Amino acid sequence: MERLPYNQLDSVDYRYIRQVRFLRNKTLKQFEEFMGVDHTVISRLENGQIEFSPLYKERFKEACRRLRVSNIELVSIRKLLEMKSQRGYK
Structure with missing residues (x-):
């Protein structure tokens, strides 16, 4: 995992689950093996x-x-979730 000055995994919430699943092209059934x-x-x-x-x-x-999700990917997910929130998307 790429290292940034801080660990992005500490700031995740439930909204990240679906995004990580999509990034790794995993179904719910497949993701249950990892989680x-x-x-x-x-x-x-x-x-x-x-x-x-x-x-x-x-x-x-x-x-x-x-799944080797990098900090950069987590930062990108956060930005995506922020933009969705600003635009009123779920």
């Missing part, structure tokens, strides 16, 4: 239907490490 959580739970996390607790956050961070 160690049932695909139905991942779907509910992505949609904000259940709390993104510290346990789920750690599992997501581990999935990012296993």
